[in-house]
Amino acid sequence: KMQASPAPTAAPTSSPAPSQSIKPTKRTAKDYIFGKLIGDGMFSTVFLAKDIHSGKEYAIKVCEKRHIIRKKKMEYIKREKDALNMLFKVPHGFVKLYCTFQDVDRLYFVLSYAKNGELLSYINKVGSFELNVAKFYAAELLSALEKMHAKGIIHRDLKPENILLDENMHLQIADFGTAKIMDPKEIKSAPVVQEEDPTRNERSRKISFVGTPQYVSPELLHNCVDTRTSDLWALGCIIYQMISGLPPFRAATEFLTFQKILKMDYEFPEGFPADAKDLVEKLLVLDHTKRIGANDKGDTYESIRSHPFFAGIDWENIWEQTPPTIS
Numbered sequence: 001k002m003q004a005s006p007a008p009t010a011a012p013t014s015s016p017a018p019s020q021s022i023k024p025t026k027r028t029a030k031d032y033i034f035g036k037l038i039g040d041g042m043f044s045t046v047f048l049a050k051d052i053h054s055g056k057e058y059a060i061k062v063c064e065k066r067h068i069i070r071k072k073k074m075e076y077i078k079r080e081k082d083a084l085n086m087l088f089k090v091p092h093g094f095v096k097l098y099c100t101f102q103d104v105d106r107l108y109f110v111l112s113y114a115k116n117g118e119l120l121s122y123i124n125k126v127g128s129f130e131l132n133v134a135k136f137y138a139a140e141l142l143s144a145l146e147k148m149h150a151k152g153i154i155h156r157d158l159k160p161e162n163i164l165l166d167e168n169m170h171l172q173i174a175d176f177g178t179a180k181i182m183d184p185k186e187i188k189s190a191p192v193v194q195e196e197d198p199t200r201n202e203r204s205r206k207i208s209f210v211g212t213p214q215y216v217s218p219e220l221l222h223n224c225v226d227t228r229t230s231d232l233w234a235l236g237c238i239i240y241q242m243i244s245g246l247p248p249f250r251a252a253t254e255f256l257t258f259q260k261i262l263k264m265d266y267e268f269p270e271g272f273p274a275d276a277k278d279l280v281e282k283l284l285v286l287d288h289t290k291r292i293g294a295n296d297k298g299d300t301y302e303s304i305r306s307h308p309f310f311a312g313i314d315w316e317n318i319w320e321q322t323p324p325t326i327s
C-alpha cells in the first residue's frame with residue numbers, strides 16, 4: 001500500500017526496539033484542508049488540498065465507493081492506482097500518487113498538484129503555439145510516452161485537457177483511469193501486428209473503453225484493438241492542435257467525428273510548417289502497424305526522435321531545461 005511521507009512524529013529519544021519501530025501513520029481526510037474543486041469527472045472529483053502538517057498543496061481525487069460499485073468501475077480505479085504506482089519512481093512527465101486512503105463512503109488519491117493547469121488552456125489562451133514551443137512540449141510528451149510505454153502502460157485518453165503543467169511549466173500527464181497495463185515484454189518486443197481478436201464476432205464485440213472523440217484512434221473504433229500506437233495517434237492530434245489551435249478531427253457530433261477519423265478526413269491549414277506536417281502525417285496513419293514508431297525497439301521511439309521536426313531537441317536534458325515562454 002502506498003504510504004505518504006510519514007506524518008511528523010516526535011523524534012524517538014532512543015532507537016526503539018525493532019518490534020516497536022515507528023510505523024508511518026496512515027493519512028486520513030482530517031490531515032488535509034480541502035479547497036477549491038479543480039476537476040469533476042464521471043467517477044471522481046478532484047480538489048486542491050493542503051496537508052495540515054507540511055502545508056504542502058496536493059490534488060486529492062475523491063471517488064464515491066457506491067458509485068464505483070454501481071457502475072462496475074472497480075477495475076478502472078485499481079488500474080489507475082497500479083499505473084500511478086508503477087510511474088512513481090519516474091522523475092518527470094507524470095502526476096505523482098503519494099498515498100491513498102479511504103473512509104466509509106469514499107476512496108482518496110493524494111496526487112501532486114500541477115499548479116499551472118491544463119495545456120489546453122494555454123493553447124486556447126494564445127490561439128496556437130509558436131513552433132519552438134510546440135516542438136518543446138511535443139518532445140516532453142514523446143519522452144513521457146516512452147517512459148510510460150516502457151513500463152507497459154498505455155494511457156488511451158491522451159488529450160490537452162489531461163496534459164498538465166507543473167509550477168516550472170514542465171509537462172505532467174494526468175488521469176490514468178482509462179489506462180491499460182500490458183506485460184512490458186509484450187508492449188515493445190513483438191512488432192505491433194495485433195490482429196482483430198477472432199473470438200470476438202460483431203455482436204459480442206464490445207469496446208470496453210473509448211477515449212475522447214477528437215483523439216481516439218481508428219483501430220480502437222474499428223476493431224477495438226488498443227496498443228501503445230493508440231497513444232502515438234493522440235500525439236499526432238496534439239502536435240497538430242498545438243500548431244493550428246484546433247484538433248484535426250472535429251465535427252458537430254461524436255459520431256460525425258468518428259466518421260471523419262475513419263475516413264482520415266482532415267486537412268492542414270495554410271502555413272502549417274512542412275516538418276510538422278510530415279510528422280503528423282506519419283502519426284495519423286489508419287493502419288496502426290504502419291504508424292511511425294510502431295516497430296521501434298527498446299525504450300525510446302528513435303524513428304520519431306530522429307524526425308526533422310525534432311531537430312535540435314536535447315533529449316537527455318529536456319526535463320532540466322527551462323521551457324520556452326508560451327506567448
Ligand SMILES: NC(=O)c1nn(CC2CCNCC2)c2c1CCc1cnc(N=C3C=CCC=C3)nc1-2
Nearest residue numbers: 038039046059095111112113114117161162174175
Ligand atoms: N482525473 C484526475 O486524475 C485529475 N483531474 N485533475 C484536474 C482535471 C481538470 C480538468 N482537466 C483534467 C485535469 C487533476 C487530476 C490528477 C492530479 C492533478 C494535479 N494537478 C491538477 N491541477 C490543475 C490546476 C489547475 C486547473 C486544473 C488542474 N489537476 C489534477
